[in-house]
Amino acid sequence: MVTERPGAVRSGAAVLAGGVLLALLWPGTAVAGQDPLPDEVSGGYVSWATGSHGVELEAEKPAVRGAGGLTWFPAGIGGADLGSGDADVTLAGTARLTGAGGPAAGELGLGGLRLRLEGGEGVLYVRDGQAGAEGAVALADLRTDGAEPVVRSGGLTWTGLRASLTADGARLLAGWSGRPFAEGDAVGELDVTLGTGGGPAPVPGVDGGPAPGSAGSPDGVSPGAPPAQEPDPVPAEGAAPQEPPSAAPAALVEHPEVAPGTEQRVTGEGFEPGEVVLVAIDEDTRYQAVADASGQVFRTFPVYVTATAGAHTAELYSVTGDRRASAGFRVRNEG
Template sequence: MTKRPGVAAAAGGALLALLGPSPATAQDAENLPREPRGISGGYTSWTTDGTRLPDAAVSFDVAEPAVRDAADRAWFPATGGGTDPVAGTARVELAGTARLTGATAAAPLVLGGLRLDLRDGTGTLRTRTVTGGEVRELALADLTSGGPAPAVRTSGVTWSGLDAALTEEGARLLSGWSGREFAAGDGLGRLAVTVGTGSTAETPAAPRPAPSDTPDGTPATTPTTPPPTAERDAPAAAVRHTTLAPGGEQTVTGTGFTPGEIVLVAIDADTRYQTAADERGRLTRAFPVYATATEGAHTVGLTAVSGGHRAVARFDVRASH
């Protein structure tokens, strides 16, 4: 087959544009909150369980720095944007890409440049992708609040229970790519957003905090901007018991993380909990070892949702005789 350098170069340029940060437009600047607080960190969880995707033979995955657990949930770090906590508005730029694979699609559909525009309990999930060799930016899904009002803290805001439904534009994109029929309004999952603002001043007229959507049902801790520090040691994990019996309780301790960052805790590669590193970059999490746990080696992994910080500890399960 004859190679076409011009086409290859165009496709390569399109891919670089897809994966790079989205340039701001004049309309973007006008739509930002009038006096936004800069976003200093955070994450968005995206759960795809119960959506139209499996029925259409479409699988969902992510690329770093986003991470995915075993429960159809992905975590995208927040890397920029602004928010007005009192008005409940925000623009949240997410790192990482979503990757859709279809049984009848010729190639995966890569969704980059993910961005959330939130206002008055509703919003839009925007993305960039490459179709026909050209970069295309679109509103992929409309967001509506199926949960409590935003939980406003002095250092950040949490939106939980944001239901995502395909826009007409998003439905056309998925239908054309997959060869399966998608319609506007088809569910695309549920999102929960937690962002830090780095503010230490009290927020006026803030609503009462509400629990956020976490894997273990406990309120999430909002990440804050860490103070400048000297170079840190690499993250490490250690367990309290190197060997224990089924039905016992294990505790993992992590060190070397960035103060305030959110860390996912996975048992044998199954993400079950989230916690936040303290001001020294340390964290501790207790968890049960089920009575049905198999004898032998097991792992507990710590992964920062911002990407790059990971640590694993190992322990053995042995039945007492």
């Protein structure tokens, strides 16, 4: 799974262990004496849209090419700091660059992706497929241009990070394609959404407590036991009226049935305004959306020509995983 489900317990030891493993995987980029980031990354995605020199970006699983020219890389091992927005995380999948050098150049495979953000600036590291284990290259510098991350309990999001080639990145692309690339050339934008197991405030089902509705939680029901019928509480004299409980999120698809090779649209409501919501198709997280002022989210996604006929599911869930909704639809058999 890309984003860890509720119920995971985070600890300083777990974050430290993740930092040690990250240093072992990336010995050339570790900073001596640097303290590990306080919040362990439990899931998320980084989307990358290239837009320069005719470079096209493809991906190998578990990364996925999405609509609108976006390629999505699941977050792997790493840490974050919800207080500052800093992050240091590996990305799963392999990026394959095509197009710049024509058919003769073939593809440039870039694996071992790692993203580091510190103080509003960042670097995207890659490994050239021909360079071996020690072939880490700082491919691109990342700029926030003064933007601030959206930080919520259990996660953070950076939007519109501008990527530009480093000197090493320019040499790598020029050597592959035979075309001129220069330091500072734009190579698109990245959006970063990272989930963590904790945050500024405890979240039920994430910070070690039972998930809402689970056995042992305040509103849970033990297996096999009927719910107890409690009398309605009588408000104390002078007490402020209680807020009604917020409605659970709901999801609806535009078309109950679609043909392969078309598009589907899912709409969700009941999320927090401005909340980052991840979108999973058949349990495969592919996209993200941001709830509007009314708590609604909208996402159009392709139904691939290779989609299997039958039942499919679109699921919306918050980065923390504590709010989710799903809707089903069917793909017609066009055979």
